[in-house]
Amino acid sequence: MAERVLMKGNEAIVRGAIAGGCRAFFGYPITPQNEIPECMSRLMPKAGGVFLQAESELAAISMVYGAAAAGVRTMTSSSSPGISLKQEGISYIAGAELPCVIANVQRGGPGLGNIAAAQSDYFQSTRGGGHGDYRTLVLAPWSVMECYTLTAEAFDIADEYRNPCLVLLDAVIGQMIEAIEIPDWKPKVPPKPWTTTGAKGRPANVVNSLYIIPSDLEEVNNRIQARYKHAAEHLTRAQSIRTEDADVVLVAYGCSARVCRSVVDMARGEGIRAGLLRPITLYPFPTREIDALAERGKRFLVVEMSSGQMVEDVRLAVEGKSEVRFYGRTGGVVPAPAEIVEQVKAMAKASSGSTTVNRQPTTVN
Amino acid sequence: MQKVYERPESMADVQMSYCPGCLHGTVHRMIAEVIDELGVREQVVGVCPVGCAVFMYEYMSCDMIEAAHGRAPAVATGVKRVLPDSVVFTYQGDGDLAAIGTAEIIHAAARGERITTIFINNTTYGMTGGQMAPTTLLGQKSTTCPTGREAMREGFPIRVCELLATLDGPIYLARVAPVNAAGLVKTKNAIKKAFQKQLEGRGFSLVEVLCNCPTQLKVSPIDSLKWVEENMVPYYPLGEFVDR
Ligand SMILES: Cc1ncc(C[n+]2csc(CCOP(=O)(O)OP(=O)(O)O)c2C)c(N)n1
Ligand code: SF4
Numbered sequence: 213m214a215e216r217v218l219m220k221g222n223e224a225i226v227r228g229a230i231a232g233g234c235r236a237f238f239g240y241p242i243t244p245q246n247e248i249p250e251c252m253s254r255l256m257p258k259a260g261g262v263f264l265q266a267e268s269e270l271a272a273i274s275m276v277y278g279a280a281a282a283g284v285r286t287m288t289s290s291s292s293p294g295i296s297l298k299q300e301g302i303s304y305i306a307g308a309e310l311p312c313v314i315a316n317v318q319r320g321g322p323g324l325g326n327i328a329a330a331q332s333d334y335f336q337s338t339r340g341g342g343h344g345d346y347r348t349l350v351l352a353p354w355s356v357m358e359c360y361t362l363t364a365e366a367f368d369i370a371d372e373y374r375n376p377c378l379v380l381l382d383a384v385i386g387q388m389i390e391a392i393e394i395p396d397w398k399p400k401v402p403p404k405p406w407t408t409t410g411a412k413g414r415p416a417n418v419v420n421s422l423y424i425i426p427s428d429l430e431e432v433n434n435r436i437q438a439r440y441k442h443a444a445e446h447l448t449r450a451q452s453i454r455t456e457d458a459d460v461v462l463v464a465y466g467c468s469a470r471v472c473r474s475v476v477d478m479a480r481g482e483g484i485r486a487g488l489l490r491p492i493t494l495y496p497f498p499t500r501e502i503d504a505l506a507e508r509g510k511r512f513l514v515v516e517m518s519s520g521q522m523v524e525d526v527r528l529a530v531e532g533k534s535e536v537r538f539y540g541r542t543g544g545v546v547p548a549p550a551e552i553v554e555q556v557k558a559m560a561k562a563s564s565g566s567t568t569v570n571r572q573p574t575t576v577n
Numbered sequence: 578m579q580k581v582y583e584r585p586e587s588m589a590d591v592q593m594s595y596c597p598g599c600l601h602g603t604v605h606r607m608i609a610e611v612i613d614e615l616g617v618r619e620q621v622v623g624v625c626p627v628g629c630a631v632f633m634y635e636y637m638s639c640d641m642i643e644a645a646h647g648r649a650p651a652v653a654t655g656v657k658r659v660l661p662d663s664v665v666f667t668y669q670g671d672g673d674l675a676a677i678g679t680a681e682i683i684h685a686a687a688r689g690e691r692i693t694t695i696f697i698n699n700t701t702y703g704m705t706g707g708q709m710a711p712t713t714l715l716g717q718k719s720t721t722c723p724t725g726r727e728a729m730r731e732g733f734p735i736r737v738c739e740l741l742a743t744l745d746g747p748i749y750l751a752r753v754a755p756v757n758a759a760g761l762v763k764t765k766n767a768i769k770k771a772f773q774k775q776l777e778g779r780g781f782s783l784v785e786v787l788c789n790c791p792t793q794l795k796v797s798p799i800d801s802l803k804w805v806e807e808n809m810v811p812y813y814p815l816g817e818f819v820d821r
Contacts, residue, residue, distance in 0.1 A: 236659050262658045266651065267684035274648035274681070278655020281642050282622070282663075286655070304645050408640035408656070410663050412619040416589075418634045420643040 214393040221359040221386040222247035225315050225379065226255055228363030229287055233399035234313065235261035236286040238275035240268055240294060243327045244383040245317035248289040269294040273301025273314075280310040281419040283407035285367045285399070289315035291383075292333050293324060295341070302376050303342030307421025309406075309436065311370035314348070315363065315379040317386040320544035328544025329383035329467050334521035337380050338495040345433045347440055348378040349447065350494040352465040356390035361397075362492070368400045369447065373439045380494060382517065384467040384546065443496050450498035451490040454480070458487030460559050461505055463526050464515040465491050467546060472515050474549045475556065482553070484560045494522070502529035511535040513559060515552055518542055535559075585609035587618045589638045598798020600755055600788040601630050601697065604764070607755075608666070608695060609637060611769045615776070617664045622656050624649040628670035629703040647678025650685035653692045664775060666693040672702045675711040675735050682741070682783075689746035689780035693771045696737060699788040700809065707793030711735045714812055719793075734812065738785050742818040748780035750819040754787040754810055756802040767817075787813055 219227070225248055229237070237256050239249035249265060256263040262279070266272035272288045279286040290298060295316045305312055318333050320326040337350050349369055351362040363379050370377040408417050423429035454476055455461050462472040469490040479486035489505065491498050502512070511534050514523040523538040530536050539555045541547045584590060587609035593602045612618050621639040625631060627646035634641035644652040649667035657665045674682050674696050685692065701719060702708040709719040709726060712734050716725045726734075738750045749771050755764040764786060771782035787809045789801035796804060 236655070238655065264654070264658060267680050270648065271651040271654075271681055271684065274645065274651035275655035275658070277644070277648075278624070278642065278652035278657075279659045280655075281652075282656045282659045284659040286659070300645055301648070308643075408622050408642050409660060410620040410622060411638070411640050416638050417640050418643070419641075420634060422631060422643055 214395060216391055216393050218389055218391050219356055220247055220389050221353070221356045221381060222317065223251050224356045224359035224392060225289065225363045226251040227394070228360035229313065229367070230255055230259045230261070231360070231397040232364035232367035233285040233401060234287050234367060235259065236279040236284050237261070237263050238266050238272040238279070238286070238288050240266050240272050240290065242291045242294045244319055244386055245289050245291045245315065247386070248315060248317070269297035270300060273298040273305070276312045277301055277305050277308070277310065280305065280312045281308070281408045283404045283409055285371070285401070287313035287315065289317070291317045291319045292321050292330070295333060295336065299342035302348065303344050303346065304421050305376050306346035306348070306436070307344060308419050309374040310419065311374055312376050313363065313366045313370055313379065314376055315381070318380065318382040326544045327383060329517060329546060330542065330544050331382055331466060331468060331517040332521065332542065333380070334494065334516070334518060337378050338497070338525070346375070346436055347495050348376045349373060349443060349496070350378045350380050352380050352492060352494050353385060354466050354469045354490065356388065357392040359385065360392055361395060364397045364399070371402050373443060375436070375439060380466070382467045440496065447493055448496045448498050448500070449492040450501045451492060452501070453488040453490070455487035455489055455505060455510070457485055458510060459485045459563060460487070460513055460556050461510045462486060462488045462513050462515055462552070462556070463491070463502065463522070464488065465494060465522070468515045468517050471547055471549055472552060475552045478549055478553045479556045482557065484556055486556050497525045497529070499525070499529040502526055503531070506530040506534040509534060511559060511563065512537065513555055514538045515547065516540045517546060585613045587612040587621070587637060587639050589636055591635055593636055594632060595629065596792045598789065598791045598801060599629070600786070603755060604695060604697065604786055604788070605633060605636055607765045607768050608668070610765065611772050612639065614769065615772055620662065620664045622660070622663050622665050624653045624656070624665070624667040626667070626669040626673040628673050630668055630670065630697065631704065633668055647673050647676070648681055649673070650678065650681040650690070650692070650694065654685055654688070654690050657690060657692050661691070664772065666695060666772070668695045669697065670703070671696070671698045671700065671710045671712040675737055683744070686741045686781045686783070687744045687746045689748070691775055691778050692781060693775045694783040695768065696783055696785045697788050698737070698785055698813065699790040701790050701793045703790045703793055714808055736813060738783070738818045741783060746781050747783060747819050748821050749774040749782035749817070751817045752785040752787065752813060752815050754805055754815055756787070756789070756805045785813070
């Protein structure tokens with residue numbers, strides 16, 4: 213039987229990473245992710261890997277770049293202001309077609325903001341974040357269990373797509389403690405003939421993101437974009453909770469999805485057919501899933517701990533076929549379920565009217 | 578007929594893009610010779626800078642990584658930490674190492690990373706067109722201090738070897754000037770010693786090479802060598818600062 217243990221989200225990131233084959237971690241302290249480097253400093257040497265506290269986030273991500281070039285599964289973690297600094301390296305890693313994993317335990321912003329949970333780095337995470345034509349693949353856990361499993365899987369994804377993979381959580385998911393079952397995990401490591409490990413018995417390899425001839429760079433960019441297209445087909449993931457018969461579909465990820473999970477039952481208790489679509493991959497975004505719901509006439513309420521970022525992707529998916537409303541709290545404020553229920557009620561009232569409702573409470577699937 | 582001079586194995590058979598008379602190519606060759614002489618080509622991972630030497634990966638025939646501007650010591654750290662048996666070097670200009678990458682070089686040195694840095698101090702940002710560098714001399718003109726560097730306006734030039742010599746992490750720090758026959762020999766010897774120190778696995782090694790940039794100085798290659806000797810050497814004294 214799988215081992216069942218109590219653990220913080222941030223610790224699950226560490227244990228998931230080691231299970232996923234991570235053998236080099238480079239970090240820099242920042243709240244609310246400090247448990248990640250702290251826990252790494254204890255566990256990584258035991259796993260035979262490298263832990264190093266860098267002098268800055270700029271340096272940490274550059275160390276990740278070096279370790280990834282050397283063919284080792286590697287990661288860094290930070291929180292919002294630190295992730296801004298890492299964008300230089302993330303762009304270089306994407307340009308050099310290297311795999312790596314980055315965890316962002318989001319906090320309030322802009323600027324120094326605060327250390328409370330926020331989801332205001334959605335644009336930065338899903339649009340690439342740094343300069344140039346690239347994206348980061350983004351996984352958004354909503355539980356401690358998913359912190360573990362998605363981080364472990366992030367290394368396979370990064371290797372498969374030769375692209376940075378971001379695990380995007382927030383202070384609530386990172387700090388909360390839940391019981392999880394440690395799964396058996398076997399990393400899938402593809403061959404890496406491109407690594408710079410010393411040119412022993414082969415021609416020299418170069419890891420580089422500089423292509424001085426525009427048509428050469430265009431070719432690389434097209435290759436990178438083709439990988440994103442593949443990811444959109446094969447990697448996109450979302451969880452649907454009671455969307456089948458729903459009139460109003462809440463769309464939320466991470467911490468706000470947990471709040472919305474309660475809202476679904478509360479709204480149904482009041483006779484409103486509500487459901488939840490929870491994107492698990494934020495890039496690629498579950499556009500098709502949302503479009504399918506819009507086709508069936510469902511209306512959407514996007515809930516974020518930001519002033520409205522993911523809502524743009526939902527609107528792009530819906531393409532005006534149905535109504536999309538937004539409810540957000542910012543600055544580190546977590547919305548209370550009752551606030552959101554009011555929004556759902558207002559939406560239901562504005563619609564032409566629903567009839568019978570299944571009042572049974574649901575179990576989380 | 579006896580062959581007395583040939584291309585080192587660690588050097589690729591391509592034409593370099595440096596200006597005529599520029600010492601970048603000379604120093605590349607010395608590094609390649611040292612790698613050959615130490616028999617470590619198959620263990621070497623080099624990290625190139627952003628600067629005129631950005632294409633160094635095309636000129637060497639060993640594994641190479643192109644780093645972001647100033648981050649080469651951190652990239653090299655990432656490689657060396659996961660491949661402790663590799664031989665890792667960075668090659669960096671003065672803008673790369675002593676301006677944007679100051680934090681990275683100081684901390685790599687302080688950690689005693691088992692890497693070797695070849696630091697090209699030519700007092701200018703060659704690649705971007707001759708702007709002021711952290712090592713531009715007082716009074717020296719550049720495209721961004723057109724009337725000459727003034728201490729109370731642009732600050733003082735940084736002596737990197739002396740700065741790093743205050744740390745315990747470096748085991749070898751030397752400054753050389755390959756501007757005459759003796760200087761060329763000393764430069765090659767210092768580079769070799771720096772790599773040998775890395776092989777000992779006890780700490781960080783760096784060779785600061787005072788170089789010319791005839792293009793930005795707007796003088797002939799010969800005069801640029803004289804310029805280095807007459808203007809740079811008095812401010813940047815040659816010698817070994819750390820050898821332990
Ligand atoms: C982040 C960033 N800032 C600025 C530049 C532009 N840039 C390219 S080379 C260079 C200066 C290089 O000067 P130096 O390190 O002295 O080397 P040299 O060209 O003289 O050999 C600069 C500022 C860049 N590529 N990246
Ligand atoms: S600009 Fe200066 S440093 Fe750059 S290649 Fe020309 S001479 Fe050398």
